[in-house]
Amino acid sequence: MVIETYNLTKQFDGKGGFQNISLSVKEGEVFSFLGKNGAGKSTFIRTLVGILYPTSGNGLILGRPIGDVEARKKIGYLPELFQYHNWLTGYELLFNHGLLYKMKKNDIKKRIEEVLEIVGLKGHEHKKIKQYSKGMKQRIGLGCAILSDPELLFLDEPTSALDPVGRKHVRDIILKLKNQQKTIFLNTHLLSEVELISDRVAILDKGKIKKVGTINELMNSPVLLSIGNCNEKIINELKSFDPYLAKLENEIEMHVGNNELLPKIAECIIKNKGLLYMMKRKENVLEELFIKTVGEEDER
Template identity: 85%
Template sequence: MVIETYNLTKKFNGKGGFENISLSVKEGEVFSFLGKNGAGKSTFIRTLLGILYPTSGGGLILKKPLGDVNVRKKIGYLPELFQYHNWLTGYELLFNHGLLYKMDKENIKKRIEEVLNIVGLKGHEHKKIKEYSKGMKQRIGLGCAILSDPKLLFLDEPTSALDPVGRKQVRDIIFKLKNEGKTIFLNTHLLSEVELVSDRVAILDKGIVKEVGTMRELMNSPILLSIGNLNENIINELKKFDPTLKKVGDKIEMYVNDDEVLPKIAQCVIKNEGLLYMMKRKENVLEELFIKTVGEGDER
């Protein structure tokens, strides 16, 4: 495991933060921490990084205790709402970050060329940061985070201030890094981002992990059927696939474990003289789970 925590807790004078989080993150996966603003997501990342000391519990990063100095060389971190020096060019910013990592100057130059291609800023590296758009600033921030070619990458709300185009650009970078075998820990409150990039998800509410699982486990979405000439024979046949199916008018909502049975379901409808107008997965299932888990109240 790349990340392991055991009842990890961080409180501020007994308030806020998070408590008793035990989870693990596998090598090469995108693991998303999903929660409202103020749920404790950023505090958790900063504790994993050793920026904050835990109140109790513990954990391992790359098989070393939290805060291990040598491990930090193998970690990249993009903070939420970061600010870089506007008077620097993109190249100067990356070069200075390489020096902070204590990289050899020739290696820094070589790596900058690679990073500029990864984040799509080749040709813009000699512009000053103040001339960058929000999306470009976010991508140069990602460039700083991956400059040392880390094994593990922490991204804290990397797309929250971006428009749809900027979000897609950042998502594409995340996919590219995942394909390189990087492990990515993503903090976000944007459900759409979680659905698109995540292998596994943890839902955090007021500092407590309420749900953990793969996207398939958490989003076991029902099949929706719209059937003309719906009759008892059709319903009885469909109950063989899901005995607990729900019928509302001419519509059926049912769960199946394997998409390979969908043609058989259609066949049952047609064989019993039904007219199959629609068969699709129910949408916004993650949103329903999220609201059900954390509620609709104000952020803390």
């Protein structure tokens, strides 16, 4: 495992932060921490990267204790709402970060060329950061985080301040890094981002993990059917796929884990003289699950 925590806790005078988190993150996966503002997501990342000391519990990063210097050399970190020196160019910023990583100058120059391609800023590296758009600033921040070619990358709300185009650019970069077998720990409150790029998700509420699993495990999105001439024989046969299906007039909601069963469900309806007007997976299931899990009140 790349990340392992055991009852890890960080509180401030006995308040806030997070409590008793035990989880594991596998190599090469995108693991998303999903929670409202103030749920403890950023505090958790800052503890894992060694900026904060845990109150209790322990953990391993790349097989070494939290805060270990050798492990930190293999970590990249993009904080939330970061600010870089506006008078520097993008190239100067990346070069200075390379020096902070204690990389050799020739290696820095070579790596900068690779990073600029990855984050899509080739041709903009000699502009001053004050001339960058929000999306470009976010991408140069990602460039700093991946400059040392880390094995593990922590991203704290990397798309929260961006428009849809900017979010797509950042999302594409994350998927590129995933294809390079990088392990990515992502903090976010944007449900759409989680669904599109995550392998596994943990829902954090008031500093505690409430649910954890793959997207499919958490969502278990039901199938919605609209059927004309829906008769008792159709209902009885559909119950062989889901004994607990719900029926409201001509619409049926049922849980079907395997998509390969959908043609058989359609066949069942048609052979019994039903008219199949619609068959689709229910949308916004993750949103429903999230709100049901954490509630709607503001935690800040």
